[in-house]
Amino acid sequence: MTFEQRLADIVRGMKAQGLVRLVGVHDGAHFIEKPDPVLVLTGFKSMGPCAVVLGDSGGRVLVVTPAWDAARAERICPGVRVVSADDVVEGLAALKLGAGATGSAGIDMLPFGIASRLVALMPGTVGADNVVFDAARTKTDTEISHAREATRIAELGYARLLDMAKPGVTEDELAVDQRWHAKSLGAEDNFVLLCAGPHNKAVAPSHGRALQEGDSIVVELTPSYRGQLVQICRTIVIGQANDLMREKYALVVKAMHAGIAAAQPGRPMADVCRAINAVLEAEGYGEFCYPPHIRRRGHGLGFGSIEPGDVALDNDTILEPGMLFMIHPNQYLPEVGYLLCGEPVLITATCGVPLTAQFAALAEVGV
Amino acid sequence: MRTMHPTLLIGPADWDAQRMPRAEFQGRLDALWRDHPQAGGVIVYGDAADHGALAYLTNFTPKLEPGIALLSRSGEAALLVGGGINMIPAAKPLTWVEKMLPLRSIAKSVPQWAMKLAGGTLLVGGDAMPYAMHGELFAALGTAPEDATPTLQSHRRRKSVRELSLIRQASTVPGKAAQALALARDRNVTDAVIAAEYAAWQAGAQDVRSLFSLDGGRSLVPFDVPVAEPADPMQVYLAVRVGGYWAEGFVMLGAKPNASLDAAKSALQAAVAQLRPGVTPATLTQTLTKSGTHPAALPAVIGIGLAVQEDLPLNEPLAAGTVLSLRAGVLGEHSGVIVSALVAVTETGSDVLWSAP
Known part of the structure; x- marks a missing residue:
């Protein structure tokens, strides 16, 4: 399986759940038992809090903090639109995601200081961790x-x-x-x-x-x-x-x-x-x-x-x-x-x- | 400074009662109680990524899973340790707190503790708590505890004599790492950075972080894949933790004359000369950025101590005992440079703890 095939699986999973987009977030504090939706969706292992927005057409936007790490993200993630930000929640807010059902992955594992603001930013978001991580149950x-x-x-x-x-x-x-x-x-x-x-x-x-x-x-x-x-x-x-x-x-x-x-x-x-x-x-x-x-x-x-x-x-x-x-x-x-x-x-x-x-x-x- | 966070903290972190006696921790707690006279106890959260406050009050470094300290004004202390009961023996050498319990079922254990307090409950580090754990804790407590994180951040800014001694010890290590870097720089970037890290570990570091530039100093990257070529100029960031305290700095090595480097050094020297009690970080920032924009738009002044970057209000006058990392830089079209100095504010001026030559 290739990375692209798995990404297509995830998009299919999103659509099956009626989602128009999926927001995956990770705080950059890597731990052996903490899955990372940003890594699954982009291949990027972040240093700070990062978020990726996956649209139902397969397009991806990666919000990277610290801002100075954006160049590395662009190198690692060709085909992904990379946005640098000093704060991941403000970076996501600036994307103005718009209407439509949004799924999220990784929220429960975030620190409260980030997660609580994300929940306020994206009310009504449904948990979609399974869409991301189930599709990644086999390795590329x-x-x-x-x-x-x-x-x-x-x-x-x-x-x-x-x-x-x-x-x-x-x-x-x-x-x-x-x-x-x-x-x-x-x-x-x-x-x-x-x-x-x-x-x-x-x-x-x-x-x-x-x-x-x-x-x-x-x-x-x-x-x-x-x-x-x-x-x-x-x-x-x-x-x-x-x-x-x-x-x-x-x-x-x-x-x-x-x-x-x-x-x-x-x-x-x-x-x-x-x-x-x-x-x-x-x-x-x-x-x-x-x-x-x-x-x-x-x-x-x-x-x-x-x-x-x-x-x-x-x-x-x-x-x-x-x-x-x-x-x-x-x-x-x-x-x-x-x-x-x-x-x-x-x-x-x-x-x-x-x-x-x-x-x-x-x-x-x-x- | 953000670096790649390791999945497990592995270096030596045992509590050394000679270097940091129990009385010092008690003094820190007494100061907290003085600032919160109605409080009967404090919940302190820490994890591998964010545990400066927990270490400040208990010396505990949560190497694997999170820890929560329950500290009462009456003197009772307990530490809830993640990873189950079998992790407790490994946690005991790391702290003065004797009573240890597994972190599981905080919804039961924390309210039981809070009910016995003769006063209100404080919370430190709540924003760092996992979202689900935070919700569980607040639901179990019924009322939101008062956030004492800012109080403790303020207390942590002025280092004690013992803390300054430990920071001085930590400050000897980046120089050793920089020497090893210089000796290995002709091999390739990876070998040189690895040599620097090895020197730091050999010097007793309990954590070592690095970043380096592959574009002439314009940006910084973490180690992700081996780089087989040398870099000239070679810009490297090194942070080491020794005895609980961090020291950090930037090293710039190059064979050719570098006008940007000279300009950055000049700005750095001006800021060091300006540093004394009463000066604000904002003023220092103005001086440090006169040479130009920093590559990576890094903050020009940061606090440092039990965390590699501690809270430091830009407009609050600095006091003696504060330890800072000052950075000056120049970002050019095809290259960049950052130089830095680790400095302690003294009663009459400042003391440079380490700066790359």
């Missing part, structure tokens, strides 16, 4: 290409992490190095969730704790290449892992592969979660397969659309070729703590294919 060919490059960067980052992780180095130092290293390879961002301890309860943002022998590092490396995120989840033992740790990690890897095998076009996303849970339940970990211990076994990958959503029991989305999402069992086991393993998986015409060259395996680094 370009996004898939970017996802492959992001995966390559993630795996190179992981190799570097294995070299750097040793007693005395702090979590913060490792996280900072990963962010910088990914950038040096071409990623414009990297969501590095990394923590360590003798018995992790979860993966959390890094802080100043220094690594010690016997720790396990749990890490999510999530580089973004040209706005497309991809993630790998890994676990590293500082020193030699004991047999129990190896046995339990092999179990979560087995569960992950069961999930990948279930990720087939035509099947619901919930089946992927069930397949993972089944492996763990068979080993007596049923109580740890549900909240509060676990909420999901993976998720979509933005920054544009985060569809097809979570790998969760309540997600009935039917998998389709071109969908890209994480499969990560990421399980707490009482004997060894929290374990991370996960791969980005692309749904093809026949099956789910991990983008990674090397699957998760328990790593041990010397001391």
